[in-house]
Amino acid sequence: MKFRSPQALSIAVLLSFVGLVTWSSAVHSPAIDEVAHLPSGISHLQFGRFELYAVNPPLAESWAALPVICMAPVTDWTGYYTRIASRSEFIVGKRFIAANGPRSSLLFLIGRLALLPFSILGILIMSRWYRLLLGNHGTLPVTILFAFSPLVLGNASLVTPDVAATAGGLTAIYYFRAWLNDTAWSNTFQLGIVTGVGLLTKFTWCIVFPLIAPVGITHYWWIHRGSLRAALIRLSFVAVLALFVVNALYGFDSSFQSVGSFEFVSEALTGGDDASITNRFRGSVLETVPMPIPGCYLLGIDAQKRDFEQGYPSYLLGEWKHGGWWYYYLIGFLVKEPIGFQLMLYASIVSGLWSWRKWTRESVREWSLIVVPPLLIFGLVSSQTGFNHHMRYVLPAYPFLFIIAARTVTLGKFWKWFSYGCLTWQAAAVLWFAPHWMSYFNEAAGGPLNGHKYLVDSNIDWGQDILMLKWWQDKHPEATDLQAALFTGFDPKDIGLKFRLPAPYMPLEPQTLSKQGLRGPQPGWYAISVCQLKGHSFSVPEGDGTWSWSDGHFTYFMDNFEPVDRIGYSIYIYHITEDQAAEVRAHLRKQEWDGLAK
Numbered sequence: 001m002k003f004r005s006p007q008a009l010s011i012a013v014l015l016s017f018v019g020l021v022t023w024s025s026a027v028h029s030p031a032i033d034e035v036a037h038l039p040s041g042i043s044h045l046q047f048g049r050f051e052l053y054a055v056n057p058p059l060a061e062s063w064a065a066l067p068v069i070c071m072a073p074v075t076d077w078t079g080y081y082t083r084i085a086s087r088s089e090f091i092v093g094k095r096f097i098a099a100n101g102p103r104s105s106l107l108f109l110i111g112r113l114a115l116l117p118f119s120i121l122g123i124l125i126m127s128r129w130y131r132l133l134l135g136n137h138g139t140l141p142v143t144i145l146f147a148f149s150p151l152v153l154g155n156a157s158l159v160t161p162d163v164a165a166t167a168g169g170l171t172a173i174y175y176f177r178a179w180l181n182d183t184a185w186s187n188t189f190q191l192g193i194v195t196g197v198g199l200l201t202k203f204t205w206c207i208v209f210p211l212i213a214p215v216g217i218t219h220y221w222w223i224h225r226g227s228l229r230a231a232l233i234r235l236s237f238v239a240v241l242a243l244f245v246v247n248a249l250y251g252f253d254s255s256f257q258s259v260g261s262f263e264f265v266s267e268a269l270t271g272g273d274d275a276s277i278t279n280r281f282r283g284s285v286l287e288t289v290p291m292p293i294p295g296c297y298l299l300g301i302d303a304q305k306r307d308f309e310q311g312y313p314s315y316l317l318g319e320w321k322h323g324g325w326w327y328y329y330l331i332g333f334l335v336k337e338p339i340g341f342q343l344m345l346y347a348s349i350v351s352g353l354w355s356w357r358k359w360t361r362e363s364v365r366e367w368s369l370i371v372v373p374p375l376l377i378f379g380l381v382s383s384q385t386g387f388n389h390h391m392r393y394v395l396p397a398y399p400f401l402f403i404i405a406a407r408t409v410t411l412g413k414f415w416k417w418f419s420y421g422c423l424t425w426q427a428a429a430v431l432w433f434a435p436h437w438m439s440y441f442n443e444a445a446g447g448p449l450n451g452h453k454y455l456v457d458s459n460i461d462w463g464q465d466i467l468m469l470k471w472w473q474d475k476h477p478e479a480t481d482l483q484a485a486l487f488t489g490f491d492p493k494d495i496g497l498k499f500r501l502p503a504p505y506m507p508l509e510p511q512t513l514s515k516q517g518l519r520g521p522q523p524g525w526y527a528i529s530v531c532q533l534k535g536h537s538f539s540v541p542e543g544d545g546t547w548s549w550s551d552g553h554f555t556y557f558m559d560n561f562e563p564v565d566r567i568g569y570s571i572y573i574y575h576i577t578e579d580q581a582a583e584v585r586a587h588l589r590k591q592e593w594d595g596l597a598k
Helices: 005-027 032-047 059-069 089-114 116-134 140-147 150-156 162-181 185-199 204-224 228-249 295-310 328-336 339-354 361-383 391-411 413-432 448-453 466-475 556-560 578-597
Strands: 313-316 319-322 482-485 524-529 537-541 547-551 565-567 571-576
Touching: 005 089, 005 116, 005 140, 005 150, 032 059, 032 089, 059 089, 059 162, 089 116, 116 140, 116 150, 116 162, 116 361, 116 391, 140 150, 140 391, 140 413, 150 162, 150 391, 162 185, 162 204, 162 361, 162 391, 185 204, 185 228, 204 228, 204 361, 204 391, 313 328, 328 361, 328 391, 339 391, 339 413, 361 391, 391 413, 466 565, 466 571, 524 556, 556 571, 556 578
Parallel strands: 482 524
Antiparallel strands: 313 319, 524 571, 537 547, 565 571
């Protein structure tokens, strides 16, 4: 088969993306949420039940679990609770890795690779849409933006729903565009199917899809001046078919149950903070109304809403606080996204606004379906300020942003060369830090080594480098007696890492000691996760099968010692001598006494 050069390059970039994701999937240990997702998917397939990880729809994790089940993994369901709000998937996940030991890495690799088709679908749909909008300019620019996006690469290497949601939502909106051009029943049926699939990937689309529909319908009437009634009837059929698809995947479990029969936990659905009231709809006219969605789907939304209402500690620009910031994702975008991509995006936006007089009804209709989704997604997640942890929450907006940015190639000869310079810069920058894309920060932010000054959690350290730490320990017998404080969802001893928890140090808390009765730095080898260096409040493994709570217990490492090595960009290695330990302990005691004196 003979390809034109740009087409051949696009295929080469796509193949490179597959190779990069495979590489990353093979070398990274299960990330915190990922620990819970894969066994949850296995439970869905094995039992036909959906209580585990119900705060996300089950499509992605179930798909990932399909080939893993064929490998006969060991399962331990003793921690499985049917009450969705208990979030027992994390206990089940820990026990799943404990039961399978080092073989867990292979099981997660298979699950990760099973999700690769979603990434490929995202690239293909995005490229096709770009070609329809911008004619014969080729798909290479938009393919490069997707394939060399650190946020895409990092999340495409995990058993999590974010990339599946990105591809699913993009596909549904693409088919909506096709339906607006031709509302034939065949297109209506296709739109209903893909919309249902999109709703099964992420709850984000439950809000975004209904908000996008009026935009499209308005432009349909504005441009075609056709029968709006007929279009609305067919769009209603789309909604019914989409709900059928959602209910079918859940096996119609608790479908059409009355609103008043549910026990809710969020204030939004209980009606307040009175623990005795578990459903605000009881006694109202809505009590007997049947819900056209599965019970676990509704209760999952409820549990997710409860999490945002109660809030969690969040970190931004060196500050911890309970709750979040409305501008968290905007700052995250500025510091984490490649500068080349950002320059292209901003140039395209400014160009589009500058030439607004050239807009036609058709161009407004076409580009509104590109511009509105990312605005809605960023607006939706930014409005949820109960906690801010993950830039991956806005990942479904990225294919639309890539299309907008790649438009810069079409603006003229200078902008074409400018764009390809930016694309080359992006590819080189992302490959330079391979395969540690989860920890990527751009040059303006100081790169991954300075990323902890801005963001933590899945933006830099999500437990993904513990397998590499195990390999490092195997090569360094002098570090066999390793002390480690790790941000993880599983016990690293289950994959063979030998370690014990370091002695903690909390100012003015002399009672906070290690199991050995020690406080503060001691001589030896240490591995400390970035999240622990920054004082993340989280449960940490002790190395003997037990866990303890860390609330800033290990920040003294970053403040007083220089690392001698690093595992990726999420785990720092320290070697502390007796003299160094004694000197820092004396310094910490002096600070403590000075504080008491004040």
